[in-house]
Amino acid sequence: MGSTPPVFIGAEEVEKHLHRASLLLPALEAALANFSAGAAGGVVQPVRAVVPVQPHGGYLGVMPAYSAVDDALTTKLVTFYEHMKDSSVPSHQATILLFDPRNGSLRAVLDGSVITAKRTAAVSAIATKLLMPAFAEVLCILGAGVQAYSHYDIFTELFSFKEVRIWNRTKEKALKFASSVNGPVRVCSSAQEAVSGADVIVTVTMATTPILLGDWVKPGAHINAVGASRPDWRELDDELMKNSVLFVDSREAALTESGDVILSGAEIFAELGEVVKGTKPALPEKTTVFKSLGMAVEDTVAAKFVYDSWSAGN
Ligand SMILES: NC(=O)c1ccc[n+]([C@@H]2O[C@H](COP(=O)([O-])OP(=O)(O)OC[C@H]3O[C@@H](n4cnc5c(N)ncnc54)[C@H](O)[C@@H]3O)[C@@H](O)[C@H]2O)c1
Ligand SMILES: O=C(O)[C@@H]1CCCCN1
Numbered sequence: 001m002g003s004t005p006p007v008f009i010g011a012e013e014v015e016k017h018l019h020r021a022s023l024l025l026p027a028l029e030a031a032l033a034n035f036s037a038g039a040a041g042g043v044v045q046p047v048r049a050v051v052p053v054q055p056h057g058g059y060l061g062v063m064p065a066y067s068a069v070d071d072a073l074t075t076k077l078v079t080f081y082e083h084m085k086d087s088s089v090p091s092h093q094a095t096i097l098l099f100d101p102r103n104g105s106l107r108a109v110l111d112g113s114v115i116t117a118k119r120t121a122a123v124s125a126i127a128t129k130l131l132m133p134a135f136a137e138v139l140c141i142l143g144a145g146v147q148a149y150s151h152y153d154i155f156t157e158l159f160s161f162k163e164v165r166i167w168n169r170t171k172e173k174a175l176k177f178a179s180s181v182n183g184p185v186r187v188c189s190s191a192q193e194a195v196s197g198a199d200v201i202v203t204v205t206m207a208t209t210p211i212l213l214g215d216w217v218k219p220g221a222h223i224n225a226v227g228a229s230r231p232d233w234r235e236l237d238d239e240l241m242k243n244s245v246l247f248v249d250s251r252e253a254a255l256t257e258s259g260d261v262i263l264s265g266a267e268i269f270a271e272l273g274e275v276v277k278g279t280k281p282a283l284p285e286k287t288t289v290f291k292s293l294g295m296a297v298e299d300t301v302a303a304k305f306v307y308d309s310w311s312a313g314n
Contacts, residue, residue, distance in 0.1 A: 036273025042068030065296035136199035214239030
């Protein structure tokens with residue numbers, strides 16, 4: 001008897017089953033805690049392998065993970081390209097393969113781009129809930145690409161900011177962002193203007209040198225640093241890195257992949273999963289940075305969520 005061929009779940013279908021990123025919050029919180037529990041947490045996740053595609057300024061990342069608690073086995077394949085000349089092609093494209101852990105058969109091939117956008121924003125939201133100052137009023141987003149939209153969506157769903165500001169390297173993209181989302185957004189002409197007095201800052205750019213300086217940041221603010229995922233790329237300057245309490249998704253990945261962590265020499269205080277578990281404090285009264293690199297197990301639980309929902313409806 002031949003095995004059943006894998007199903008293909010495209011972007012539209014993934015979107016349908018994952019219409020709000022907040023649907024992933026319980027699974028992601030558990031995955032972060034399990035990851036940071038070491039062997040007892042049952043997450044097997046090596047630091048991703050990244051293959052540079054040098055002549056084209058691109059990278060291929062391979063991100064496998066197994067979560068015993070979820071009994072879910074996946075690998076994401078993600079490409080990301082700097083300086084895209086053709087703006088109709090997204091800078092990041094991803095596919096997730098979901099296997100049957102009992103026998104290794106491929107069950108599904110899922111679009112990974114929607115999942116990447118939503119799970120990343122949901123993890124930033126988990127960090128923000130734990131680390132932002134009390135009475136946070138101003139949200140600032142630096143960057144106006146795919147992640148800016150997904151972060152805006154979940155942040156405005158979960159929190160009640162009085163003001164949302166955006167800055168982008170090219171202002172027209174920031175203007176387009178402000179006119180596309182459902183709510184008022186102040187478009188700023190400089191990153192400094194956008195950041196000044198902000199309580200929560202999200203950096204979601206393809207910058208390779210700092211775009212956010214410690215000098216501009218209000219003491220006690222919380223920063224989700226989502227870009228700069230190569231060891232020689234930066235979004236934050238040394239001053240900010242050294243004068244904040246630093247949280248990461250994975251210590252091992254941060255010390256391998258994050259230019260902001262490696263080149264600043266900043267000390268890592270905790271993994272986000274340790275704060276979720278309660279084994280490390282959150283320190284919301286301090287200036288905090290959550291350096292997010294993205295973890296394969298986040299894709300594993302998100303893909304399982306979509307596959308289970310798809311299976312229930314088919
Ligand atoms: N941590 C994670 O889990 C995770 C997951 C996915 C993406 N990311 C990272 O988040 C960032 C944003 O991803 P995206 O999918 O929104 O990308 P995108 O290409 O859709 O948007 C990138 C934005 O950065 C701006 N930009 C490009 N070069 C810049 C520069 N040198 N200085 C300042 N701004 C610049 C662009 O104008 C654009 O608005 C990327 O660095 C990406 O690698 C992280
Ligand atoms: O975790 C991710 O999906 C992304 C891939 C691209 C680089 C940054 N992290």
